[in-house]
Amino acid sequence: MASRQFDPPSGTRDFLAGVLRTRERVFTQIREVFERYGFEPLQTPAFERLETLTGKYGDEGDKLIFKILRRGEHEATGEADLALRYDMTVPLARVVANYGSQLPTPYKRYAMGPVWRADRPGKGRFREFAQCDVDVVGSASPLADAEVVCALTDALDAVGVRNYQVLVNSRQALSGLLEVYGVPAELGGGVLITLDKLDKLAPERVAAELVEARSLPAHIAEALVNDLTAADAVERMHTTLKDSEAGRAGLEEITGLLELAAGKVGRERIAFTPSLVRGLDYYTGVIFEVTAEGMPGSIASGGRYDGLISALGGPDVPACGGSLGIERIIGLLSDHEGDVHRLDVAATVIAEDTSTELAGFAARLRDAGLSTEIYLAASRKLAKQLKWAADRHARFALIYGASDKEAGVVTVRDMDSGEQAQIPTNELAAHLIRRCAPSR
C-alpha cells in the first residue's frame, strides 16, 4: 500500500488543471443560467451541527454522514458534534428558518458545491462530489414548478447536453391511481418503490414483486403495471384518474406544467410519463426527470415537496426544486485530460542578464490581457525551452538572445508554424495582441 500513500483519500479526487477547468467552465455556464432566472446563490458551511443533519433521511441516511470529532479535552470522548453536509436541502431548510425575513419571498436559491457521503466508493460514485440545486421556497404556484424545470433544461442547453427528454408525472396522480385500484394507503409507499423499478426491470418482474413483496393481489398488480407501461398509457391515465379527486388534481398539475414549460423546453422534449415514480417519498406534487440519449439513469430531476422544509426543521412552506446530475454531466462532457488550455506567450530565457527585460515584456503582455509565462527552470538551452513552450501549448515563444538585445528586437516564434519574426521591442505588445486576437 506504500505507493498509494500520496493518493487522495478513498472516494475523493484531486482535480488537476485540465479537468478542473472543465468543471469550472460548466459551473460558470450553469450559474449564468440560474442568475438569468433570478435564482440567488447561497453558500453554507461544509459542516453543520450533528443534530442538524441526523434523523433527516432515516437510518440509511445517517449511515452516510461523515462525523467530526469533538476537539481539545473533549476529543478523548470519541464523540462527534459536527458533521459534513451530505446534501444542499437540509442546509437550505436551516437557512430559511434562520433568515426568514431577510430572504426574498418566495426565496429562489441555487447552490453549487461539494457534499460528502460515506458511501462505498465505486465507478462514478464518490465520497466527495458536487451538487447543483435550484429550489423555490414559499410558492405554491405552478409557475414555480415550471421555472425549476426550465432553469434546469436551459442549463443543460448551456453546457451542451443534447437530445434530452423531460419526463413528467405527479405524486397526486400516482396516489389517485393507487386509490382507483383499491391499494390500501398503508401499502402505497412500498408499491411506489416497486413501481419505480419499471425503468430497469421487465414489467412481469415488477408485477411479481408487487405480489410477493407488497402483498398486492395478482390481478391488481398486473393491471397496474399494464396501465403504466401500455403504449397508450397517457390516454389510460386520463380515463382512469377521472374517478379520483387526487387523480384529477394530479392530471391538472401535469397539464399545467406541460403548458407552462413547453414553450421553452420544446413540446417534443417534455411529456407526461405515467411510469415515472421517483423513489423519494417527500414529493407531494409534480415530479420530473430528465434523461438523455445513450445515458443510463437521469441527468436532472426534481419536483414539488411541500412538506419537506418543515420536516427538515424549517418553517411550514410550500416548495419545489430540482438538481442537475452534475458529476454525470461533467463526466459526459470532459475527456480524460479535460480542457486544453492555450498559453498566449512563453518567454524563453537563454541569455544571461536579460531577466529584467523579460520580466518587463511579460508585464506589458499580461497588462494587455495575454497569458504569459517566463521559463523558470535551470536550463539555458533553447531547444529544451522551446519544448517547454510546446508542452505549455503556447501560441508564441519569445527568444531574446544577445544579438536580439543588441538589435533592440525580440524574436517571436509562432509555435504552430515554426515561423520566426524579429519584432522591435517597443512594438512587441501591439504585435502579439494583434496576432492573438482572432482566436480569442
Added chain:
Amino acid sequence: MASRQFDPPSGTRDFLAGVLRTRERVFTQIREVFERYGFEPLQTPAFERLETLTGKYGDEGDKLIFKILRRGEHEATGEADLALRYDMTVPLARVVANYGSQLPTPYKRYAMGPVWRADRPGKGRFREFAQCDVDVVGSASPLADAEVVCALTDALDAVGVRNYQVLVNSRQALSGLLEVYGVPAELGGGVLITLDKLDKLAPERVAAELVEARSLPAHIAEALVNDLTAADAVERMHTTLKDSEAGRAGLEEITGLLELAAGKVGRERIAFTPSLVRGLDYYTGVIFEVTAEGMPGSIASGGRYDGLISALGGPDVPACGGSLGIERIIGLLSDHEGDVHRLDVAATVIAEDTSTELAGFAARLRDAGLSTEIYLAASRKLAKQLKWAADRHARFALIYGASDKEAGVVTVRDMDSGEQAQIPTNELAAHLIRRCAPSR
C-alpha cells in the same frame, strides 16, 4: 440557546446572495490574474488522511485539525482516520509527490478555497475561511520569486486595493545579521520570533524581550534593534552584511527581487525592509509582506521555502509562494450587504390565465440574456407585486392585464422613473434589450 439553533456552527458563516456575489467576483478577478501568469488551478479534497496532516506544523498545528470519525463498525472506537485540510500547502506537497511526472516543471499552481481550523472563533477569525495561494514548485530562479510577488500585487490591483506597500527581506540576510552580531545559531530561531514583533511593540520592549526571553547580552540586543529600526536601516544592512557570506547572498536575493519586480509593482511601492522577519521558520530565501494604508497586519505575504515540500512529505525541490489575505481583503471591499444585484425584468402576474404568455415573455427575454423573474407568490394585487419588483432591484416591471392582452401589448414600467409604456408583445424583447443595454 434555542434561538441559536438555526445559526451556522460556531466560527462558520452562511453566505447569502449579496456577500456571496462579492466573494465570487473577487475570486474571479484574482483567478483571471493568476491564469494570465500561467499559474494552473488545483483543487484537492476537503479532507485528507489524518496521517497526511498531523505532525506537519508541530503540536500547536495539530490542535487546529478537525478530525473525522471512522465510520460503520469502527465509529464506536472514537478514532479518526480523516481530517479537514487546514492549509493549501500540505495538499500541494502530496500532489507533487503523487503526480510528479504529470505536472509541468516547474509546477506553478494556484489554489482558492476553504480551509478549516479549530481555532477559537473571534472577530475576523473563522473556523472555515478561504485561502488563496500561488506557489512555484521546482524552480530556484529569482524570476520565480518575482513572479509570485507580481501575481499577488497584480491581483490586489485587480480587486481594487489601493495604496499598498511591498516589504521585502531575506531569511539569509537575517541569518547573516545574527552571525555578524555573534548570536549563537541555536538562539537564532527564538531571536527572530522576538524580532518579528518590531511591527507591533516599541523597540525598547523588543530589546528587553531579547534579553529576558532569548538570553542575548543587553548591548547586542540594543544594537540589533537599533540597526533594524534606524531611519538608515537599509544602508546599515548593506554595510553590516558585507562581513557574512549568508548576509551577502541575502542582499543579492533582495536586490534581485527588487530589480525584477519593480517594473511591474512600481519602484515606490516595493522596498527592502530590514525589520521584516515573518515568524514561520520554514522560509529559506526572500520573504515579503504587503501592507495597506489603514489596515492592521498584512494583506499578502510569502517567500521562498526550499525545504518545505520535502518536510511535508513531497520530493526535495526548491519552491516559493505566497498567499493573499483573502478574507481580510473581502472584508475591506464589501459592506455589510455585499453587492447589490439588479434584476433586468420583473414580470407581474395580475390577470388570470396569462401564465403561459408570461412564461413565454420570460423565456424570450432570458434567451436574449436579460435576467428575468416572474412573480411566484399568491397575491394578485399590482401594488404588492410592484413592491416585490422594487425589492428585487428590477429595472423594469412587466404588467400584462386583461386590457393589455386584448390590445396585444405589454405595459413596461421603468422602475426608476415610474414611467410606463405600452409595447406590442412581438417587440417586447427588442425593446427591453435596447433599454437595458447602456447600463450593462
